[in-house]
Amino acid sequence: MDLYIIRRRGIWADESEIEATNEKSLQVGREMADRLRWIRSYAVTEDDGRIGSVCIYEAEDADAIREHGRRIGAPSEEFQIVRGAVVKQPDPQPVHYG
Template structure:
């Protein structure tokens, strides 16, 4: 399986829509476990105030990424295969001070 970065721009209007999409994504991901695995998602505020995301997935092929997106109802055409990792530090914890 390859590692993919998926950019979903302005897909959700609010936190409730994002949470519902996350729950559905997890369910569909379990159904597709032989072809796809959700690693993590970073939710971002778009310039227009909507919520977008940057998601990390492992997938057997690009079609698994597209199928998952179709089944979840989340745009999944803006993705790339990860070439490698440059900085290897854990994500900071929310609310924790960073230096």
């Protein structure tokens, strides 16, 4: 499997929408466990105030990335295979919406 970065631009209006997508992503991820694994995501505020994301997934191929995105209702057409990584500091504590 390869490591992918997926950029989803401004597809959520608020935290409740992104949380619903996260739940769906976990469900679909379990169903696709032999082809895809969600590593982490970063929610970002877009210029228009909507919420986008940068996600890291391990996947069998580009078709698995696209299928997962289609099944969770989040476009997954803007992605690249990760070429390498340099980790200088561990991630801070995860943000929890509540």
